[in-house]
Amino acid sequence: MHTLKLLSSFLKVNIQMSLAYRADTVVNILLNLMWLGWELLSLNIIFSNTSTLGGWGLGELIALLGVFRLVNTLMIALIWPNTEKFNQSIRDGSMDYTILQPVNSMFLVTFSRITVWRIWDLVLAVILIVVGINMAGDIITPFSLLTFILLTVTGMIIIYSLWIILIAMTFWFTKFDNNVTILQALLDSGRYPATVYPAWLRIIVTFIIPIAVATTIPLQALRGDLASGQILLFIAISVVGFWTATNIWKMGLKRYSGASS
Numbered sequence: 001m002h003t004l005k006l007l008s009s010f011l012k013v014n015i016q017m018s019l020a021y022r023a024d025t026v027v028n029i030l031l032n033l034m035w036l037g038w039e040l041l042s043l044n045i046i047f048s049n050t051s052t053l054g055g056w057g058l059g060e061l062i063a064l065l066g067v068f069r070l071v072n073t074l075m076i077a078l079i080w081p082n083t084e085k086f087n088q089s090i091r092d093g094s095m096d097y098t099i100l101q102p103v104n105s106m107f108l109v110t111f112s113r114i115t116v117w118r119i120w121d122l123v124l125a126v127i128l129i130v131v132g133i134n135m136a137g138d139i140i141t142p143f144s145l146l147t148f149i150l151l152t153v154t155g156m157i158i159i160y161s162l163w164i165i166l167i168a169m170t171f172w173f174t175k176f177d178n179n180v181t182i183l184q185a186l187l188d189s190g191r192y193p194a195t196v197y198p199a200w201l202r203i204i205v206t207f208i209i210p211i212a213v214a215t216t217i218p219l220q221a222l223r224g225d226l227a228s229g230q231i232l233l234f235i236a237i238s239v240v241g242f243w244t245a246t247n248i249w250k251m252g253l254k255r256y257s258g259a260s261s
Helices: 002-019 022-047 058-092 095-099 105-111 116-136 142-171 179-191 199-208 216-223 228-255
Strands: none
Touching: 002 105, 022 058, 022 116, 058 095, 058 105, 058 116, 058 142, 058 179, 058 216, 095 105, 105 142, 105 228, 142 179, 142 216, 142 228
């Protein structure tokens, strides 16, 4: 309950901040729609020259774009706003105030800043997924829908875990300011199905740096392309990833010397 109350307080503060700059919010939403139009135009150009891409049709690629935007919203709404603040807090010692709070420090670093208006991105992402699946004509069963939701959540956990690992490197390398830029570059590979990449790169984006688990895999589950063993494997990857990130974070906290050093 204490954590939920704290999260509610963060939301209220960030909503007030967004309302203070209404014009910026409207402009950002319009820009977001513009980029969505450009992405759909790009897909239309590609499929004007071919009927499939890596075995995926236009409808499935639109649904994949929806999943990508869903996961990318996590980065834009939480990861981007909090990274700069975290990096600065390590350099100027203000991380002390976070560590001294009677709440998990990783939770505080994650949710202290939230780009609330990005809820619009979630709506657009869901619309893209529904439209794409309808265009593809895939038959959706309750099990495949449940599996899709589960694997989308596990995919977000993987992206979040990668972020925690990258920002935790700041405990060791104080000037490591390009941590999220690296993650964004990696995430861009999830715009297209993993099947378009050569076998060696497919292995990297699925198991070594599992970006595909956050984008391609949930849609494969929705299409019914995954066996039960594969679903359990990808869930296990997210559990291991989160466990690894948590432990690296704890190791980083032990290394942090604070402002008084």
